Amino acid sequence: MKSLHRKYSGHKLSVVILATILILSMQMSYAGDPNTFNRLLKKKAEINLPQSRDGIHDPEAEGTNALQPPKEAFANLVKSKAGNYVDWVKSLREGKIHPRYDRLDPKAKPIIMDLNIVREVKGSMPDVVYPHAQHTEWLDCSNCHPAIFIPQKGANQISMASILLGQKCGVCHGKVAFPITAKTCRICHSKPKSRKVKNKK
Numbered sequence: 001m002k003s004l005h006r007k008y009s010g011h012k013l014s015v016v017i018l019a020t021i022l023i024l025s026m027q028m029s030y031a032g033d034p035n036t037f038n039r040l041l042k043k044k045a046e047i048n049l050p051q052s053r054d055g056i057h058d059p060e061a062e063g064t065n066a067l068q069p070p071k072e073a074f075a076n077l078v079k080s081k082a083g084n085y086v087d088w089v090k091s092l093r094e095g096k097i098h099p100r101y102d103r104l105d106p107k108a109k110p111i112i113m114d115l116n117i118v119r120e121v122k123g124s125m126p127d128v129v130y131p132h133a134q135h136t137e138w139l140d141c142s143n144c145h146p147a148i149f150i151p152q153k154g155a156n157q158i159s160m161a162s163i164l165l166g167q168k169c170g171v172c173h174g175k176v177a178f179p180i181t182a183k184t185c186r187i188c189h190s191k192p193k194s195r196k197v198k199n200k201k
């Protein structure tokens, strides 16, 4: 009876150990890829798949295979280090792409506003510079104002948490514009802290 009990509890223990290992390894694989929901953060090999395999387009639909595959379309564009690996701002500025500003009017030109908004960041990260120019080259004011941002410096509360949840800058960044990864922090956090300048005085 005693040995049976020992056998039984030994069995229970190994089940517990197995379960723990399973949960831990599940958590580890999850931690390795916390953004599985975000298609721009897929591993490089899985990125820019042809439309029939991208999980977005219906592989059964007739039109799907008529689309130019991303890898072919992106081949001559300026490269970046994250997202779909295209630097869209540079590609536009170097004339490698000519997107229509207005779907119906091929001659419509954007109203580009060159106004940077600096958002001071508490802590050690460099301050954020939000550039209107690079956005208004493609987007209309109404894409952001007033639904996403009240057009007044400092009037909006923005945090990394809200961005990662797909709000504020995250309405686009991580979905249709470059995502938040360790390789992109400095694209937004581009202004060294002004404290150093103040200390010199």
Ligand code: HEC
Residues within 6 Å of the ligand: 111, 112, 113, 117, 119, 130, 132, 135, 136, 139, 140, 141, 142, 143, 144, 145, 149, 150, 151, 152, 153, 154, 155, 156, 157
């Ligand atoms: C991609 C989003 C986006 C687009 C598009 C955009 N803005 Fe903004 N705008 C912002 C953000 C972010 C701020 C800063 C808000 C803050 O600091 O709380 C801002 C601030 C402003 C401000 C306040 C400036 C100040 O000093 O108080 C004005 C005015 C403004 N935008 C006008 C425009 C106009 C006009 C357009 C179109 C030509 C435009 N914006 C397009 C995101 C955008």
Ligand code: HEC
Residues within 6 Å of the ligand: 087, 088, 089, 090, 128, 129, 130, 131, 134, 135, 138, 139, 143, 144, 148, 158, 168, 169, 170, 171, 172, 173, 176, 177, 178, 187, 188
């Ligand atoms: C309405 C969509 C939208 C919103 C909201 C938005 N962006 Fe962007 N952003 C874009 C697009 C589109 C580009 C150009 C494509 C790219 O670089 O991936 C861009 C590019 C940029 C760039 C790159 C400029 C360069 O020179 O390469 C910076 C920096 C940037 N955004 C910062 C921000 C910050 C900070 C916020 C929030 C305050 C924000 N964006 C909100 C759409 C948006």
Ligand code: HEC
Residues within 6 Å of the ligand: 119, 120, 121, 122, 123, 125, 128, 158, 159, 160, 161, 163, 169, 173, 179, 180, 181, 182, 183, 184, 185, 186, 187, 188, 189
């Ligand atoms: C798309 C632009 C963008 C990118 C990319 C980005 N940030 Fe931010 N970050 C912001 C904005 C906007 C704020 C809010 C600034 C403010 O307080 O107004 C912010 C705030 C922060 C803060 C202050 C605390 C908080 O949560 O508000 C930290 C820390 C931070 N970012 C770290 C990072 C790190 C680390 C990365 C790279 C993994 C990163 N950020 C990438 C735009 C960005």
